[in-house]
Amino acid sequence: MSDLAIRNLFIIPTITFLIVFNIFPLLYSLGYSFTDFRASTNAPAKFVGLDNYKFLLNDEFIWRNFTITAKYVIISVSGQVIVGFGMAMLLNRDIPLKGLITTLLMLPMMLSMAVVGLFWKLLYDPSFGIINYGLGLGKFEWLADPDVALYAVALTDIWMWSPFVMLLSLAGLSAVPKHLYEAAEIDRAGSFYTFTRITLPLVAPILMIAIIFRTMEAFKTFDLAYILSSQPTTELIAIRLYKMAFLEWQTGQSSAFAYIVLIMVVAITNLYVKYLNKVKER
Amino acid sequence: MKTNFKNLMAGAAICAMSSTSLAAEELVIFWAEWDPANFLQELVNEYEEVSGVEVIVETTPWSDFQTKAFTEFNARGDAYDMIVGDSQWLGAASTGGHYVDLTGFFTEHNLAEVMAPATVKYYAEYPGNSGSYWAVPAEGDAVGWSYRKDWFEDPAEMAAFNEKYGYDLAPPATWAELLDIAEFFHRPDEDRYGVAIYTDNSYDAMVMGVENAIFSYGADLGDFETYEVDGYINSPAAVQALEDYKRLYGYTPPGWAKTFFVENNQAITEGLTAMSMNYFAFFPALLNEATNPHAANTGFFANPAGPTGAQFAALGGQGISVVSYSDKQEESMKFLEWFISDDVQKRWAELGGYTAHAKTLSSDEFRNATPYNEAFYQTMFKVKDFWAVPEFAELLTSANQRLYPFIVGNEGTAQETMDALAADWEATFKKYGRTE
Numbered sequence: 001m002s003d004l005a006i007r008n009l010f011i012i013p014t015i016t017f018l019i020v021f022n023i024f025p026l027l028y029s030l031g032y033s034f035t036d037f038r039a040s041t042n043a044p045a046k047f048v049g050l051d052n053y054k055f056l057l058n059d060e061f062i063w064r065n066f067t068i069t070a071k072y073v074i075i076s077v078s079g080q081v082i083v084g085f086g087m088a089m090l091l092n093r094d095i096p097l098k099g100l101i102t103t104l105l106m107l108p109m110m111l112s113m114a115v116v117g118l119f120w121k122l123l124y125d126p127s128f129g130i131i132n133y134g135l136g137l138g139k140f141e142w143l144a145d146p147d148v149a150l151y152a153v154a155l156t157d158i159w160m161w162s163p164f165v166m167l168l169s170l171a172g173l174s175a176v177p178k179h180l181y182e183a184a185e186i187d188r189a190g191s192f193y194t195f196t197r198i199t200l201p202l203v204a205p206i207l208m209i210a211i212i213f214r215t216m217e218a219f220k221t222f223d224l225a226y227i228l229s230s231q232p233t234t235e236l237i238a239i240r241l242y243k244m245a246f247l248e249w250q251t252g253q254s255s256a257f258a259y260i261v262l263i264m265v266v267a268i269t270n271l272y273v274k275y276l277n278k279v280k281e282r
Numbered sequence: 283m284k285t286n287f288k289n290l291m292a293g294a295a296i297c298a299m300s301s302t303s304l305a306a307e308e309l310v311i312f313w314a315e316w317d318p319a320n321f322l323q324e325l326v327n328e329y330e331e332v333s334g335v336e337v338i339v340e341t342t343p344w345s346d347f348q349t350k351a352f353t354e355f356n357a358r359g360d361a362y363d364m365i366v367g368d369s370q371w372l373g374a375a376s377t378g379g380h381y382v383d384l385t386g387f388f389t390e391h392n393l394a395e396v397m398a399p400a401t402v403k404y405y406a407e408y409p410g411n412s413g414s415y416w417a418v419p420a421e422g423d424a425v426g427w428s429y430r431k432d433w434f435e436d437p438a439e440m441a442a443f444n445e446k447y448g449y450d451l452a453p454p455a456t457w458a459e460l461l462d463i464a465e466f467f468h469r470p471d472e473d474r475y476g477v478a479i480y481t482d483n484s485y486d487a488m489v490m491g492v493e494n495a496i497f498s499y500g501a502d503l504g505d506f507e508t509y510e511v512d513g514y515i516n517s518p519a520a521v522q523a524l525e526d527y528k529r530l531y532g533y534t535p536p537g538w539a540k541t542f543f544v545e546n547n548q549a550i551t552e553g554l555t556a557m558s559m560n561y562f563a564f565f566p567a568l569l570n571e572a573t574n575p576h577a578a579n580t581g582f583f584a585n586p587a588g589p590t591g592a593q594f595a596a597l598g599g600q601g602i603s604v605v606s607y608s609d610k611q612e613e614s615m616k617f618l619e620w621f622i623s624d625d626v627q628k629r630w631a632e633l634g635g636y637t638a639h640a641k642t643l644s645s646d647e648f649r650n651a652t653p654y655n656e657a658f659y660q661t662m663f664k665v666k667d668f669w670a671v672p673e674f675a676e677l678l679t680s681a682n683q684r685l686y687p688f689i690v691g692n693e694g695t696a697q698e699t700m701d702a703l704a705a706d707w708e709a710t711f712k713k714y715g716r717t718e
Binding site for chain 2: 039061125127139147231232246247250
């Protein structure tokens with residue numbers, strides 16, 4: 001088969017697919033973001049310039065949604081990195097049934113978000129939830145208390161996605177050359193010194209990749225927070241965006257909102273990638 | 283070749299004719315998933331016997347109802363021929379061109395007289411007092427209360443209550459009494475609580491709950507003619523109503539921060555609370571011993587009066603509309619003609635539907651049919667509704683964003699909450715050119 005035929009067979013359909021289902025809607029919604037269009041009416045879209053963007057960036061509730069989301073992303077991702085990397089460190093030694101334990105630890109991330117949400121809702125229940133029973137917290141309200149609900153959602157996310165960080169960290173840890181540890185041992189280096197000077201720098205690039213993935217995912221979390229709590233203090237930007245677009249049918253305004261979120265995610269990801277490249281260069 | 287072409291054309295004509303006749307034999311009504319939809323399916327099965335037309339009541343969970351309906355509308359889809367839509371949708375669905383104008387049908391059948399006045403006003407007419415009708419009142423509903431009769435009638439409890447509050451323990455006639463009784467029965471140490479109220483901040487759940495207090499305290503959401511809200515939603519009466527609703531929240535069971543009709547019925551079936559707020563449409567389940575072990579001891583009362591004696595309740599229920607994208611509008615109209623007839627409305631009530639038909643509703647037979655029908659009948663003359671304007675969803679969002687943090691999160695004061703809500707609603711009405 002000639003190169004031309006291969007191009008025609010594989011690349012052109014892929015590009016067509018991308019244009020039809022990604023690029024076209026992206027540009028179409030960009031156009032809508034400058035209009036007052038509402039999908040629920042028969043009224044034509046009217047050009048309003050940057051009004052939607054101005055309104056959103058001046059809306060106190062939208063800023064609250066961003067603040068909540070930032071808090072959630074920081075708690076959730078840092079928790080996953082600490083727990084996931086810790087689990088990987090523990091599993092990166094010769095222990096019995098290592099394969100089975102690793103597989104069992106990976107189970108949470110194989111479950112669907114909806115199932116995890118409902119499952120943890122029961123665990124957090126103040127009347128019969130096993131968490132309050134186990135910790136002796138009486139009728140402590142995890143999801144009903146506005147001050148605690150976001151932490152409860154983040155905790156569930158940490159439980160679900162730490163295994164993902166663990167998996168990538170394990171791959172990074174197993175790639176660290178053994179002779180470096182042997183040399184450190186000969187030099188009588190302490191465990192903290194070995195960790196900070198050998199393990200962490202060599203695992204850092206792969207850990208950064210895990211952080212990038214998890215940050216992007218945490219930024220667009222919807223289902224878990226929606227199922228578990230869905231109150232103002234857990235209203236992440238994805239939830240607000242959904243409500244604006246599909247309950248209020250503010251199509252133009254929600255398109256602008258989606259673009260603001262997109263720009264933010266791209267900016268944060270770029271910062272991470274720049275840092276990743278620096279880490280790799282070291 | 284010529285013969286083949288003729289055969290082909292003949293075949294196509296037969297197909298076209300048969301598809302028309304097939305299409306006419308089936309109508310789809312879209313509604314939310316709850317008992318009244320099941321009752322309606324039972325009722326419309328009888329339509330097939332008289333007309334040969336099969337009517338299917340397609341349902342979806344309440345949480346998806348609005349999204350699914352409007353997604354279909356926006357796509358100009360003909361999946362549904364009729365829809366039993368929420369009263370708040372009237373503005374959005376009529377101005378959006380999704381509903382067929384039923385003004386002619388209304389006039390022809392004198393429905394403004396045949397149906398109960400409140401149901402005509404809230405389920406059918408938009409804009410208010412315009413004489414334009416978009417739905418036939420189908421399921422009347424409002425918020426009422428259930429309570430534990432055995433707790434209320436316990437001699438020891440009655441004596442203790444009288445000693446503490448200086449009057450007899452009985453179903454509350456006022457919100458002040460409701461608060462006293464909720465406080466009296468609130469005993470977390472005994473796993474017994476005062477009251478179950480709506481606190482879910484999605485869609486209209488909590489807003490309907492708060493409306494019960496606002497309306498009965500003599501306040502209003504705003505002026506429905508001028509869209510003026512300042513001085514209405516943040517009036518002293520409305521502020522007091524919100525403060526008392528928050529007080530009631532203090533007497534709810536643990537974890538009562540995201541509750542709606544399911545949880546409020548559970549509060550009674552699980553023996554958690556003395557009283558529970560809920561739509562009348564959910565009360566049949568409370569009389570069923572299979573679903574409520576306390577069925578024999580469950581009583582009902584209408585929303586109590588406020589401090590000035592005003593007594594109103596938040597409206598639930600829906601009207602049935604013809605979808606403008608349906609190609610079976612004529613058949614749908616025939617169905618509606620059947621649906622509004624006296625006998626069918628009587629049968630609708632017998633099956634468990636809350637008819638909006640004035641004659642049936644006011645009959646002794648209906649009023650005595652269940653322990654809550656009388657309270658329902660009384661309530662249907664004292665109902666008020668949320669804004670039915672096309673931007674109702676934005677108004678609901680503002681209300682949820684302001685009310686919930688105060689009631690559940692203990693943020694700010696009632697006055698600050700209502701002032702902020704008034705400002706939000708003013709901005710929304712201004713945005714859509716309803717006010718200057």
